[in-house]
Amino acid sequence: MEKNKKFLAVLLTVALSGVLAACENSSEESSSQPASDNSAQNEDGGQTDRNSTDSEGNEAENSSGSSDNTQLNEQEDTDNSSAASNEGESVESTNDQNVSHESNKDEFLKKLNKMEEADRYAEAKTTTAELVEQEAERYRTWDEELNKIYGLLEEQLDKGQMDQLREEQRSWIQQRDEAAKKSSLRYKGGSMEPLEYVATQASLTRERCYLLVAKYMK
Structure with missing residues (x-):
């Protein structure tokens, strides 16, 4: 009878120890889980903030680069248009000079040819x-x-x-x-x-x- 009591006491002790140990583990997991979640959230939030910052920076850089390229293209177009206009004016001036020197001669030669053709026919x-x-x-x-x-x-x-x-x-x-x-x-x-x-x-x-x-x- 004495032995049975001791054996039961040992079993109760072991069972209580297991229950206490389980409670402690549950408590530790419960306390550690929010920290992990918060850390993950903070980490995700920080990553989001960094991504947002990087995206805004890239957009700003792209916008600035696009604006610079647009201004450069507009300037090049203006320069090209000016050069083409000047070239056109130069060619037109040269053509006018050639016409002034040659038009009378060419005009009369063409006219004489037509007159001769009219005589022939x-x-x-x-x-x-x-x-x-x-x-x-x-x-x-x-x-x-x-x-x-x-x-x-x-x-x-x-x-x-x-x-x-x-x-x-x-x-x-x-x-x-x-x-x-x-x-x-x-x-x-x-x-x-x-x-x-x-x-x-x-x-x-x-x-x-x-x-x-x-x-x-x-």
Whole structure:
């Protein structure tokens, strides 16, 4: 009986010890868990704050860099536009100069070519009288054009050049009429004589127009 009591006492002691130990462990876990959670929260909060700060810093840096790049691009565009404008003005000025030097000559050459083409494809008349009138009209047209060219050269050439051209022109007019007379004498007394005379005048005047433009016009 004594032994049984001692054995029960030992069992009770062991059981109480286990219960106390379990209570202590539970208490320690309970006290340590909030600290761990708080630490985790603090750690997460700190990480969030750092991420937020880094994000704001990156956004600010990107915004600043973007603004700088935008200003730089705008400046480059302005410089390029200015350079293109200046280049365009320079090219336009150069073209204007070239046109001023070449336009009169080119204009008259094109005009003379059209006039000659019109003569070539003009419908030939049938009677001699009509042919004479047609050639006389051709001569008047070319002579008027020659006078226009001569008048323009008076404005372009200096005094020495113009004096020389004036003498050449007087001499050429005499030679033209003599050549026309000589050519027409082949048909002396015939109906073709006046036709040959005026036709020769027209052809020689046309050639003189081309010569003056090519030799003197600028």
